[in-house]
Amino acid sequence: MTFVKPAFRHPGLPKNKIGFRKADYEGAISTLCAGCGHDSISGAIIQACYEMGVEPHKLAKLSGIGCSSKTPTYFLGNSHGFNSVHGRMPSIATGANMANRDLIYLGVSGDGDTASIGLGQFCHVLRRNLNMMYIVMNNGCYGLTKGQDSATADLGSVSKAGSVNPFEPIDLVGLSLELGASFVARSFSGDKTQLVPLIKAAMSHPGFALLDVLSPCVTFNNNNGSTKSYDFVRDHIEATSTVDYVPEKDEITIDYEEGTSSSVVMHDGSLIQLSKLSPHWNPTNRDSAVNRLQEAKAKGEILTGLLYIDPKSKDLHKILDTVEQPLNSLREKDLMPGQQALDKINASFR
Amino acid sequence: MMTVSAVNDMVIRFANVNGTGSASANEMFAKAIFRMGIPVSPKNIFPSNIQGLPTWYEVRVSEQGYLGRRDGVDLLVGVNPQSYAKDIASIKEGGYFVYDSTKRLHDDFIREGVHYIGIPMMQMCMEHYENPRHQQLFKNIVYVGALAALLVIEMEVIQNIIRAQFSRKEKLIPPNFKALDLGYQYAKAHYSCPLDIRLERRDHVGDSIMIDGNAATALGAIYAGATVAAWYPITPSTSVVKAFETYAKKLRTDPETGKKKYAIVQAEDELAAMGMVIGATWNGARAFTATSGPGVSLMSEFIGLAYFAEIPVVLVNVQRGGPSTGMPTRTQQSDILSSAYASHGDTKHVLLFPSTPAECFEMSATAFDLADQLQTPIIMMSDLDLGMNSHMSPPLKWNDVRKYDLGKVLSADELEKIEKYGRYLDVDDDGICYRTIPGTHPTKGSFFTRGTSRDEYARYSEDSDVYERIVDRLAKKWETTKSYIPAPELFQQSNQNERGIIFFGTSSYAALEAMDLLKQKGIVLDAMRIKAFPFNSTVADFVDSHEEVFVIEQNRDKQFRALLVNELEVSPKKLTPILNYGGMPITADAIIQQIMKKLPATAPLISTNNHKSKTL
Ligand SMILES: Cc1ncc(C[n+]2csc(CCOP(=O)(O)OP(=O)(O)O)c2C)c(N)n1
Ligand code: SF4
Numbered sequence: 001m002t003f004v005k006p007a008f009r010h011p012g013l014p015k016n017k018i019g020f021r022k023a024d025y026e027g028a029i030s031t032l033c034a035g036c037g038h039d040s041i042s043g044a045i046i047q048a049c050y051e052m053g054v055e056p057h058k059l060a061k062l063s064g065i066g067c068s069s070k071t072p073t074y075f076l077g078n079s080h081g082f083n084s085v086h087g088r089m090p091s092i093a094t095g096a097n098m099a100n101r102d103l104i105y106l107g108v109s110g111d112g113d114t115a116s117i118g119l120g121q122f123c124h125v126l127r128r129n130l131n132m133m134y135i136v137m138n139n140g141c142y143g144l145t146k147g148q149d150s151a152t153a154d155l156g157s158v159s160k161a162g163s164v165n166p167f168e169p170i171d172l173v174g175l176s177l178e179l180g181a182s183f184v185a186r187s188f189s190g191d192k193t194q195l196v197p198l199i200k201a202a203m204s205h206p207g208f209a210l211l212d213v214l215s216p217c218v219t220f221n222n223n224n225g226s227t228k229s230y231d232f233v234r235d236h237i238e239a240t241s242t243v244d245y246v247p248e249k250d251e252i253t254i255d256y257e258e259g260t261s262s263s264v265v266m267h268d269g270s271l272i273q274l275s276k277l278s279p280h281w282n283p284t285n286r287d288s289a290v291n292r293l294q295e296a297k298a299k300g301e302i303l304t305g306l307l308y309i310d311p312k313s314k315d316l317h318k319i320l321d322t323v324e325q326p327l328n329s330l331r332e333k334d335l336m337p338g339q340q341a342l343d344k345i346n347a348s349f350r
Numbered sequence: 351m352m353t354v355s356a357v358n359d360m361v362i363r364f365a366n367v368n369g370t371g372s373a374s375a376n377e378m379f380a381k382a383i384f385r386m387g388i389p390v391s392p393k394n395i396f397p398s399n400i401q402g403l404p405t406w407y408e409v410r411v412s413e414q415g416y417l418g419r420r421d422g423v424d425l426l427v428g429v430n431p432q433s434y435a436k437d438i439a440s441i442k443e444g445g446y447f448v449y450d451s452t453k454r455l456h457d458d459f460i461r462e463g464v465h466y467i468g469i470p471m472m473q474m475c476m477e478h479y480e481n482p483r484h485q486q487l488f489k490n491i492v493y494v495g496a497l498a499a500l501l502v503i504e505m506e507v508i509q510n511i512i513r514a515q516f517s518r519k520e521k522l523i524p525p526n527f528k529a530l531d532l533g534y535q536y537a538k539a540h541y542s543c544p545l546d547i548r549l550e551r552r553d554h555v556g557d558s559i560m561i562d563g564n565a566a567t568a569l570g571a572i573y574a575g576a577t578v579a580a581w582y583p584i585t586p587s588t589s590v591v592k593a594f595e596t597y598a599k600k601l602r603t604d605p606e607t608g609k610k611k612y613a614i615v616q617a618e619d620e621l622a623a624m625g626m627v628i629g630a631t632w633n634g635a636r637a638f639t640a641t642s643g644p645g646v647s648l649m650s651e652f653i654g655l656a657y658f659a660e661i662p663v664v665l666v667n668v669q670r671g672g673p674s675t676g677m678p679t680r681t682q683q684s685d686i687l688s689s690a691y692a693s694h695g696d697t698k699h700v701l702l703f704p705s706t707p708a709e710c711f712e713m714s715a716t717a718f719d720l721a722d723q724l725q726t727p728i729i730m731m732s733d734l735d736l737g738m739n740s741h742m743s744p745p746l747k748w749n750d751v752r753k754y755d756l757g758k759v760l761s762a763d764e765l766e767k768i769e770k771y772g773r774y775l776d777v778d779d780d781g782i783c784y785r786t787i788p789g790t791h792p793t794k795g796s797f798f799t800r801g802t803s804r805d806e807y808a809r810y811s812e813d814s815d816v817y818e819r820i821v822d823r824l825a826k827k828w829e830t831t832k833s834y835i836p837a838p839e840l841f842q843q844s845n846q847n848e849r850g851i852i853f854f855g856t857s858s859y860a861a862l863e864a865m866d867l868l869k870q871k872g873i874v875l876d877a878m879r880i881k882a883f884p885f886n887s888t889v890a891d892f893v894d895s896h897e898e899v900f901v902i903e904q905n906r907d908k909q910f911r912a913l914l915v916n917e918l919e920v921s922p923k924k925l926t927p928i929l930n931y932g933g934m935p936i937t938a939d940a941i942i943q944q945i946m947k948k949l950p951a952t953a954p955l956i957s958t959n960n961h962k963s964k965t966l
Contacts, residue, residue, distance in 0.1 A: 028809075055792060056792070056796075057788070057789055057790070057791060057792045057793070057796060058789055060633070060788045060789075062629075072798075073798060073810070077796070078792070078793055078796050079788075079796055080786075080788035080789075080796045080797065080798075080799070081796075081797075081798040081799065081800075082629075082632060082798075082799045082800075083798060083799065083800035083801070083802070084625070084628075084655065084801070085651055085652065085655055085801055088621060088622070088625045088651075088652070090622075090625075091580075091617065091621065091622040091623075091624075091625025091626050091628075091629065092625045092626075092628055092629035092632070093629060094580075094615065094622070094625070094626045094629060095578060095580065095625060095626035095627055095628060095629025095630035095631075095632070095633070095637060096629035096630065096632060096633040096788075097629075098578045098580075098613040098615065098626065098629075098630050098635070098637075099577070099578055099629070099630040099631075099632075099633035099634060099635030099637070100633050100634065100635070100788070100789065102789070103633075103788060103789050120618055120619065120622075121618070121621075121622055121625070123618075124617075124618040124622065128615070316615075317613075320610065320613050320614075320615075321608075321609055321610055322609060322610045322611070322612070322613050323604055323607065323609040323610065323611050324609070327577040327578060327611065327612070327613060327635050328577070328630075328633055328634035328635040328787065329634075330575070330577060330611055331575070331754070332575065332753060332754060334611055335572075335575040335577065335602065335611065336573060336575060336748075337572065337573070337601045338748065338750050339747070339748045339749075339750050341601060342569075342573075342746050342747070342748050343745075345569065345597075345746065346557075346559050346745040346746055349559035349560055349561045350385075350557075350558075350559055350560070
């Protein structure tokens with residue numbers, strides 16, 4: 001059942017640079033459990049899109065199946081949405097992007113959706129560097145089918161029913177670094193200050209941007225012994241850096257203090273400003289990201305922040321060398337060779 | 351000894367080894383006959399293996415224009431000792447065996463009633479060419495030269511084909527000509543040429559072309575304006591997307607920037623290929639994929655989504671021998687049911703059944719219009735025989751004023767005028783709703799696409815009434831579909847005949863020939879060629895108006911008949927199956943024999959004069 005929000009909006013609410021109010025970025029009222037981490041992520045998406053001044057209809061939101069995959073209904077009501085089948089959102093996003101390179105593509109998935117049934121498609125959409133932001137709402141369990149372990153559940157993590165997970169987890173961040181993703185970040189649904197700038201940076205990154213967001217399932221995986229519960233994540237979080245995203249259009253003034261902060265220039269001139277918490281953090285070095293991730297794992301830390309970005313990323317359209325004009329806008333005059341060309345083709349078959 | 355004797359009516363078979371370069375020589379042979387104005391129908395019979403195994407190429411020559419397969423080999427060119435025993439056994443009484451006599455033929459291979467024509471192919475090549483690869487390759491041209499003498503193929507015709515083939519490697523033309531001549535002169539000097547079977551120039555091919563169905567299908571997609579293709583390699587469909595790429599490169603590259611007005615992705619599997627097609631069409635591009643049976647199985651979940659969420663999809667299914675990996679390089683029509691009802695729940699899909707390359711082209715182009723008009727998957731049911739073999743076909747035709755029919759898509763202006771847009775509102779009462787393409791309008795027209803039940807405004811709903819309204823509307827759309835898709839073709843309907851036949855796809859070649867030959871025995875059948883599913887009422891009428899209807903199809907389980915029974919609620923008793931499922935294309939002979947067996951001895955031999963046999 002979808003609840004309808006009241007349409008009334010207070011006229012005095014502030015507007016962003018393209019004249020939209022924050023409410024214009026909201027969706028239907030959530031039907032997820034109260035306190036579900038996924039709702040906080042929806043909130044961060046709304047906040048980021050509002051602050052960025054994204055035209056809602058120029059963003060396409062796509063998902064698979066799961067509680068997490070339901071969330072696109074709960075944000076950006078004026079965007080087209082696509083709730084596909086379990087684990088296969090990446091291929092839908094790929095086709096959509098092939099057809100129209102001009103929209104912003106936001107994929108939402110769960111850890112079951114991505115790391116189990118959808119692992120193949122995830123690896124391949126990443127490998128093709130599709131220009132999209134891919135958010136995994138990672139709770140270490142299957143929410144929608146009531147709490148089974150997912151492939152990201154940590155070894156030894158205890159489920160609500162008390163069983164201990166006997167398998168090694170798939171770390172989507174480690175995997176993405178390994179597979180060559182051009183933007184890799186991790187965050188926590190309870191840390192909006194870190195999450196919102198990461199979403200903005202991911203949106204303006206021209207290529208595949210993974211955001212693995214730990215998002216505790218309050219109903220099935222927020223118990224003692226779970227390594228994806230709120231308390232556990234809060235206690236073990238370790239940020240590489242705090243991130244600030246400065247869009248290209250704003251006047252860029254960097255409050256730069258030697259040794260504490262550095263910045264990455266994005267393709268469109270926007271800046272990602274990092275305040276270094278961890279010494280010598282360089283998000284454009286894949287090797288150091290991999291190493292640091294291993295270290296964190298050994299220490300039992302959950303490393304968050306922007307772990308890696310390739311500022312020279314080339315997306316699928318660049319790789320395929322397609323025309324700038326969206327393919328879905330081409331018509332007869334661009335596409336149809338006509339009978340004359342067909343006559344020549346016929347002649348080649350005589 | 352008896353000798354086969356005929357002019358322009360024969361089956362020539364080549365028995366080669368996969369990977370020895372014989373394919374182009376064999377094609378040259380078929381093409382030369384075609385260029386002499388004689389209808390010809392070549393077929394590749396190849397193993398599911400890349401190198402080293404026996405492979406055959408069979409050419410039927412038929413002055414009457416019968417283009418189906420025919421059993422019995424009149425002349426066999428055997429260059430693969432591995433398969434000699436089987437090859438020699440396949441020759442008709444009085445037929446010929448042309449072989450490489452460089453080594454003496456073992457006595458075991460001498461069969462009574464077969465004429466042996468030895469040509470020392472390898473020996474000649476060893477004498478005239480130094481490079482071992484050339485010795486191997488030119489051996490193939492040597493036998494073409496010998497056949498030119500034995501059967502009378504105009505040398506100039508073959509030379510022109512060679513010239514065209516090597517226009518970019520002119521150096522290779524003289525050694526090819528030499529090989530041709532070696533074979534020709536040897537045959538002339540040692541055998542009395544021509545044989546009793548031979549060729550004579552005719553004017554029976556008009557402006558026809560020789561093209562395979564997959565290339566024609568790809569061209570249909572080009573002309574229909576497909577810009578996105580996603581696929582995963584599988585025999586026998588691979589060449590559809592490969593040909594699409596070749597033509598797109600030529601015809602769709604922006605001359606100024608060199609950039610592509612198309613995007614092709616080789617997906618990681620068929621699931622992803624179908625997902626990409628769905629994503630692309632949802633976003634307003636024309637997109638397609640091509641696959642074969644196993645791929646359809648994998649795509650089924652997504653096909654169901656496209657059906658229920660009402661997303662246009664074009665899927666080319668080039669069928670091969672099943673089940674499972676079955677016989678991947680042999681032909682069947684055995685995905686009828688798995689395609690018609692692909693996916694779980696109450697789903698059914700529009701199927702198109704092309705019979706010829708010209709129809710592959712036309713139906714492929716039409717499939718994109720149909721998919722957009724009906725907002726549903728359209729599955730084109732080709733098969734290996736049609737897709738991978740060259741067929742004589744009328745030239746491909748396109749009407750330059752033809753526009754893409756994108757169906758019910760609302761523009762920003764149209765949305766502006768609508769007070770409340772509902773994605774799944776049946777505004778026109780035909781079951782087909784209006785869609786909008788993402789990014790069209792800032793505040794109007796966005797909706798949520800999902801595979802779950804939803805109301806007319808695309809809002810998630812588990813309400814029984816809401817769900818029933820959707821599935822009932824989809825059933826209504828199914829009825830509407832019948833007026834959009836190609837109607838069956840009636841070859842004769844006398845209403846005096848008690849018996850009729852129904853056929854579709856590649857069985858048509860053999861079926862039409864069988865009708866002609868049966869007519870000569872005084873047995874006249876009314877005939878209907880079905881071009882699409884769902885079946886319209888004329889199909890039920892056809893069944894109703896005959897006491898017995900033979901249903902010709904190439905699978906074991908009578909799948910097409912099952913579809914007729916299920917969808918039309920006609921009595922199964924009236925539908926007599928005529929089957930062929932060994933993996934080789936059905937022959938007229940097989941049809942005739944089965945029909946004759948099923949006719950009662952007292953069957954009235956009705957003869958009507960309005961019977962006109964048609965070529966496809
Ligand atoms: C093919 C298929 N298999 C199984 C399911 C059942 N199913 C629905 S959601 C889900 C798991 C969702 O887990 P996750 O992606 O982690 O999302 P969460 O609910 O935890 O947010 C499963 C197994 C399905 N819908 N489709
Ligand atoms: S079951 Fe878990 S994941 Fe699903 S909505 Fe509830 S809290 Fe969120």
